[in-house]
Amino acid sequence: MTKKKLLLNIFGPILSVVVLLGLWQAIVVWGNVAPYIAPKPWDAIRAVTSNWSTLAPLTWWTIKETIYGYLVGAFLGAFLGVVLNKIPLMQRVLYPLLILTQAIPIIALAPPLVMILGFGVMPKVVIVAWIVFFPVTVSVLDGLNHVDKDLMTLAKVFGANSMRRFVVLEMPAAITQLFSGLKIGATYAVTGAIIGELAASSGSSLALYQRSASGSLDAAGVYGTTLLMTAIGIIWFLLVVGAEYLATPWQRRSTARQWRRGAKPVLTNN
Amino acid sequence: MSSSSILELRGISKTFASTTALSPLDLDIERGSFVSIVGPSGCGKSTLFNILSGLIQPDNGSISLEDQNVIGATGHVGYMLQKDLLVPWRTVLGNITLGARLKGKVGPEDKEQAMGFAQKYGLGEFLHHYPSALSGGMRQRVALMRTLATNHQLLLLDEPFGALDAQTRFEMQQWLLQVWRDTQRTVLFITHDVDEAVFLSDRVLVMSPRPGRVVDDLRVDLPRPRTLDTLVSPAFTDLKSRVLHQLHRERGA
Numbered sequence A: 001m002t003k004k005k006l007l008l009n010i011f012g013p014i015l016s017v018v019v020l021l022g023l024w025q026a027i028v029v030w031g032n033v034a035p036y037i038a039p040k041p042w043d044a045i046r047a048v049t050s051n052w053s054t055l056a057p058l059t060w061w062t063i064k065e066t067i068y069g070y071l072v073g074a075f076l077g078a079f080l081g082v083v084l085n086k087i088p089l090m091q092r093v094l095y096p097l098l099i100l101t102q103a104i105p106i107i108a109l110a111p112p113l114v115m116i117l118g119f120g121v122m123p124k125v126v127i128v129a130w131i132v133f134f135p136v137t138v139s140v141l142d143g144l145n146h147v148d149k150d151l152m153t154l155a156k157v158f159g160a161n162s163m164r165r166f167v168v169l170e171m172p173a174a175i176t177q178l179f180s181g182l183k184i185g186a187t188y189a190v191t192g193a194i195i196g197e198l199a200a201s202s203g204s205s206l207a208l209y210q211r212s213a214s215g216s217l218d219a220a221g222v223y224g225t226t227l228l229m230t231a232i233g234i235i236w237f238l239l240v241v242g243a244e245y246l247a248t249p250w251q252r253r254s255t256a257r258q259w260r261r262g263a264k265p266v267l268t269n270n
Numbered sequence B: 001m002s003s004s005s006i007l008e009l010r011g012i013s014k015t016f017a018s019t020t021a022l023s024p025l026d027l028d029i030e031r032g033s034f035v036s037i038v039g040p041s042g043c044g045k046s047t048l049f050n051i052l053s054g055l056i057q058p059d060n061g062s063i064s065l066e067d068q069n070v071i072g073a074t075g076h077v078g079y080m081l082q083k084d085l086l087v088p089w090r091t092v093l094g095n096i097t098l099g100a101r102l103k104g105k106v107g108p109e110d111k112e113q114a115m116g117f118a119q120k121y122g123l124g125e126f127l128h129h130y131p132s133a134l135s136g137g138m139r140q141r142v143a144l145m146r147t148l149a150t151n152h153q154l155l156l157l158d159e160p161f162g163a164l165d166a167q168t169r170f171e172m173q174q175w176l177l178q179v180w181r182d183t184q185r186t187v188l189f190i191t192h193d194v195d196e197a198v199f200l201s202d203r204v205l206v207m208s209p210r211p212g213r214v215v216d217d218l219r220v221d222l223p224r225p226r227t228l229d230t231l232v233s234p235a236f237t238d239l240k241s242r243v244l245h246q247l248h249r250e251r252g253a
């Protein structure tokens, strides 16, 4: 990647966030919006920073729920994708079931889960995993189904058994697809955690913090919490994008990075 | 059985559902020779390769490769298609050693061999490039290196240059002859291009339309190394016209 492109990649998003906040500020100030309807962006941010000692542990919980749930969902999703691809019978047995899991409105799923699993981290983790696994399964299945048939045939001619074919060819071939599922999952993960927090009406969480701010007409607190939740989601998404970046160097480089000395490209001298 | 044969086919036939792809076929291939197979589309050339490579079982007949019965067994031949089938996530080096990786581990000697091939045959500067950075001709070279690196004596090449432009193709043909001469492998080469068949080979087999039979078996005694001059020599033109006539007679033209 050229330097110019890199700068664009970093400053482009920052610029759009700044513009968005500016727009918000302009509407509130020039539109004479009442402070109990919408605060100025800076006030919303300050509502977070000045209450940070209260918000920090709550934020930490939400992050944990998101990460645990996401990891469970991602692994489960990838595993199911492989199972569906390898055992054709499973496509008929499992697929309808998978559709069913996604047909249940997630908001309606949260209360029974809280009844079953209590007010701790568990129901939130389950909800996040529930949301995340599906796009991962679909994308992994799709990736595995589209591995070049001729390549698999060639591997057979080379005498590779099915395990080697899977590890050496099918898994890496599906990785691009895998990441598209992981990215979709990443955008939904925080939403899942917050839905779980809302359903558990006792205990302390970001969602309940926001609800009580709303009850006391503290607009800055409400908007600030939304910003905070959004930030968690964006940071998680960016981490997944970063992982993809590291895992798929061939999509952006023409040569492999050389880690060891002595493995440098050798020049022919003829 | 002649002692110099590496491959002997006796009565090999294959029928798919209702189409007879190969009618009983006998064939002896001399060790170290370069043999081309030409024939109309659908006459069973690729089917023959699939049988030789162990991907499919013939209905009848026997195959002996280096005095071993290899019917239905894979892992005995090098195989290469028109599609280069390089994996985008591995470098040139990783692609050349893919055969070793598919069977287990890539050892230092596999790497050394791959680097040796790459350097000798014009890919030395590209060892650590990903395939996306290579031209079509370059990719086919890597694919052939990968085939060589499996260290099988018999190489089956199914229209390997079919997708290349004329100029690249000619370069690749000369390059292939150099590789073949150096490595002393036995090559079976399918092509639709009669010029290519005559230019490369010691022997050209002409097959009939389906069900495929070998209807002509020509020795090509043109001197090697073959060059541009070979292509315009009267002897070349004679051989080429004989192959073309065979092909077209068989097509009923």
Ligand SMILES: Nc1ncnc2c1ncn2[C@@H]1O[C@H](COP(=O)(O)OP(=O)(O)OP(=O)(O)O)[C@@H](O)[C@H]1O
Binding pocket: B016, B017, B019, B020, B021, B039, B040, B041, B042, B043, B044, B045, B046, B047, B048, B210
């Ligand atoms: N797996 C298969 N199942 C059914 N029919 C097949 C199968 N493989 C090949 N055939 C048929 O066998 C015949 C010979 O096919 P083959 O691919 O060997 O031809 P070919 O000589 O390689 O043709 P081309 O020059 O076009 O590559 C064709 O009629 C083809 O449709």
Ligand SMILES: [Mg+2]
Binding pocket: B045, B046, B047, B158
């Ligand atoms: Mg064919």
